[in-house]
Amino acid sequence: MNRQHIIILGGGQAGLQAALSLRELGFSGMVSIITNEPGLPYQRPPLSKGYLLGKMRAGDLALRPADVLAQQNIALIAGEAISIDRRARQLSLADGQRLTYDRLIIATGSRGRLCPLPGADLPGIYTLRSKADADALGAGLAQLAQAGHKAPVLIMGGGFIGLEFAAVATESGFACTVVERGTRLLERALSPESAGYLQQYHEQRGVRFHLATQVAGFCAGEQGQVGSAQLTDGSTLAAQLVLVGIGGIANDELAAASGLACDNGIRVNACLQTSDDAIFAIGDCARAPHPLAPAGLRLESVGNAIDQGRLVAANVLGEGRVWQAIPWFWSDQGSEKIQMVGLGAACEQSVIRGDVMQGRFSVFCFQNEQLRAVESINRPVDHMLARKWLEQGLSPTPDQLADPNWDPKSLSKSSASPPVPG
């Protein structure tokens, strides 16, 4: 094994983690990361937060300094992979290189869903996935700011990236409107309680929301840039800059073209291995069965990229570890710190602890009286405790949590409600 060449396709959070973990586990063969982005692997979360606000410099985005990669003998190869020849175990790059692998880890991430509407190609309409996107968006904001008036900014999609950008835009002095086709914000990601609180928070900062309606198209303004958006409810909104934040799509086309099973992500088994024994897939591009979602789960989060990067390294080296890490995620919106753990989509009952009015509370989500997910707003202690509970299979009862005098730290295996399968 130690004479083998492991190629990691994609130099993002998951790909870099896999490379570092291979070395931590003692693999001394060749490790190469193929990346189609310039520079070192970098973190994406600041792109919609501190980096756009100018609170973080480009150099600080790198996940590891260059000398760490050199010390670990991890080769970073710049290039766009264009095909996988599974029979020959070769990866072709756009510049003509053909690289032979013994094991291939696909970590190609995801991209922003495109907006197929009339006028969507007008200058001034942006997406936000990469550093290049953030630089273009930041330049667009700076140009509007120079014009010296409170230019209207429109955000298409009331998800995490849209709301994080809304916080940035208002902090930078822009008038900001969010158009969301759902009847509330973050419909698939957060409980109505947390989403309602966040809507109020943004409204207090001046953000206007148009819910249960959609953008139908864009029109050019005086300079040929975007100037307005028409909504399906018949109204027109002025918009001198637009961010499209309507979800992500797995970068799985290369895998699909090589005959690997794909369906909203590259299908892998619980050990993150594709139908080809020599190929694994991780991070945003992979869809794997999970104890909480046996039919398959594709997550777009840093926590998942790190967990799967570590796990795949062990499995490539011959272990058979199963992916069962409890999902977790965070989002910073202005002063608000939102943390989530577990999967809350199918929850039937929720209990709130803390003070919603003060903006410090957690929503504990239950299904069959079992704790399934916890959302914490400015309550990091709850989040850490809930992570421990869910990782250990512990569940307080809804009654315990509803009792303000009950001490969550007192929950132990003996006092927890017995686990219910599923």
Ligand SMILES: Cc1cc2nc3c(=O)[nH]c(=O)nc-3n(C[C@H](O)[C@H](O)[C@H](O)COP(=O)(O)OP(=O)(O)OC[C@H]3O[C@@H](n4cnc5c(N)ncnc54)[C@H](O)[C@@H]3O)c2cc1C
């Ligand atoms: C703006 C933004 C804010 C975010 N904020 C948060 C947050 O607050 N909290 C959180 O938990 N998560 C957040 N995320 C999500 C998190 O950053 C991602 O889930 C994580 O980066 C996924 O890692 P990955 O390695 O799977 O994919 P990526 O980091 O996207 O890396 C994939 C890499 O593969 C490259 N690639 C693709 N195809 C090819 C090819 N053919 N050849 C060569 N290279 C290729 C891509 O260009 C990219 O560099 C955010 C994401 C974005 C975009």
